[in-house]
Amino acid sequence: MKNVAVIGSGSWGTALAIILTKYDHQVKIWARSQAAVDEINSKHTNEKYLPGVTLPETLTATTDRAAALEGAEIVISAVPSRAVRQTMTDFAPYFKPGTVIVNVAKGLEDGSLLRLSQVIQECVPQCEVCVLSGPSHAEEVAREIPTTCLIASENEEVAKMVQKEFMNPKFRIYTSTDVIGVEMGAALKNVMALAAGMNDGLGFGDNSKAALMTRGIAEMKRLGIAMGGKAETFAGLSGIGDLIVTCTSMHSRNRRAGILLGQGKSLEETLAEVKMVVEGVNTVQAACHLAEKYHVDLPITQAINDVLFHGKDTQTAVLELMTREGKSE
Numbered sequence: 135m136k137n138v139a140v141i142g143s144g145s146w147g148t149a150l151a152i153i154l155t156k157y158d159h160q161v162k163i164w165a166r167s168q169a170a171v172d173e174i175n176s177k178h179t180n181e182k183y184l185p186g187v188t189l190p191e192t193l194t195a196t197t198d199r200a201a202a203l204e205g206a207e208i209v210i211s212a213v214p215s216r217a218v219r220q221t222m223t224d225f226a227p228y229f230k231p232g233t234v235i236v237n238v239a240k241g242l243e244d245g246s247l248l249r250l251s252q253v254i255q256e257c258v259p260q261c262e263v264c265v266l267s268g269p270s271h272a273e274e275v276a277r278e279i280p281t282t283c284l285i286a287s288e289n290e291e292v293a294k295m296v297q298k299e300f301m302n303p304k305f306r307i308y309t310s311t312d313v314i315g316v317e318m319g320a321a322l323k324n325v326m327a328l329a330a331g332m333n334d335g336l337g338f339g340d341n342s343k344a345a346l347m348t349r350g351i352a353e354m355k356r357l358g359i360a361m362g363g364k365a366e367t368f369a370g371l372s373g374i375g376d377l378i379v380t381c382t383s384m385h386s387r388n389r390r391a392g393i394l395l396g397q398g399k400s401l402e403e404t405l406a407e408v409k410m411v412v413e414g415v416n417t418v419q420a421a422c423h424l425a426e427k428y429h430v431d432l433p434i435t436q437a438i439n440d441v442l443f444h445g446k447d448t449q450t451a452v453l454e455l456m457t458r459e460g461k462s463e
């Protein structure tokens with residue numbers, strides 16, 4: 135069993151640390167706040183991000199970057215997309231060459247339009263970067279509810295090593311070499327989950343939700359393939375699998391945000407109410423810029439962008455989507 139460090143003490147970083155500790159890894163969490171570290175080390179809880187969950191006593195946390203990475207052969211990067219570049223830049227001097235970094239954030243970098251594994255690789259070129267994705271809510275992984283994920287790396291040996299380390303009877307891992315397809319599925323499903331939440335907030339029904347998810351995966355695949363991803367990846371755990379869980383789960387932050395927006399709340403009110411990171415909001419503009427760059431049509435993504443950032447009301451956005459020129463499927 136290899137030692138693991140987790141950078142980030144939010145819900146997903148903490149849930150992964152819990153499941154890996156329970157299945158015999160020695161895990162250390164890096165948190166940016168001393169209060170979070172004290173709570174994990176002394177109370178064995180993380181009430182803000184995983185209410186009601188007790189952490190294993192052997193799981194410890196620190197704010198010290200060097201101490202967090204000491205002895206770690208695998209490092210999980212679990213900070214939100216907007217914090218990835220700064221966090222990895224701050225950690226760069228402490229990484230041993232050859233350390234395997236597993237990015238678990240789902241999003242794109244604003245401005246550069248890079249995938250998050252590309253951002254990390256730029257910050258720490260001396261490390262091997264791979265990606266964990268799939269239908270996996272922290273609230274369920276932390277409670278050992280059976281979950282399946284995917285490890286993607288262009289280097290199949292790295293993917294297999296992480297698969298072997300992370301797999302246990304409650305957490306099944308598949309591998310993939312299609313890093314582009316996996317990361318694009320992970321990033322774009324959050325935008326579709328905002329739309330699915332709006333569907334619910336508007337009081338629409340199952341027909342409209344199924345239409346949204348089906349046409350949503352078509353958009354995700356169109357852009358992903360244009361960028362070099364494989365079509366079949368979008369039929370897998372990081373595509374349709376994650377789309378299903380995020381568009382339908384009560385745990386989804388993106389869906390919850392969409393519900394509030396559909397009910398007429400402003401973006402500011404919505405983000406304040408959800409409290410945790412809503413990556414679809416951070417991703418939608420980059421997705422629209424990528425659509426322009428790769429000359430692909432993303433009508434649902436564009437509609438969400440118009441609602442979030444250009445003052446379009448949700449009813450008008452739906453009407454415009456429904457009355458577009460007829461097409462073949």
Ligand SMILES: NC(=O)c1ccc[n+]([C@@H]2O[C@H](COP(=O)([O-])OP(=O)(O)OC[C@H]3O[C@@H](n4cnc5c(N)ncnc54)[C@H](O)[C@@H]3O)[C@@H](O)[C@H]2O)c1
Pocket residue numbers: 142143144145146147166183212213214215216217221238239240241270271272273409410411413
């Ligand atoms: N929560 C889940 O179920 C889940 C599952 C799979 C993937 N993810 C992805 O994991 C990533 C993290 O999500 P989360 O749900 O853990 O978020 P969260 O909102 O629960 O926690 C965010 C954490 O990041 C820290 N943080 C925020 N800004 C920071 C900064 N500038 N520098 C350093 N740390 C900062 C916060 O203090 C907090 O500890 C997201 O990209 C999300 O899409 C989440």
Ligand SMILES: O=P(O)(O)OC[C@H](O)CO
Pocket residue numbers: 240268269270271272324327376379380385386387388389411412413
């Ligand atoms: O809660 P969400 O909407 O950020 O989604 C979390 C995970 O990505 C689900 O797989």
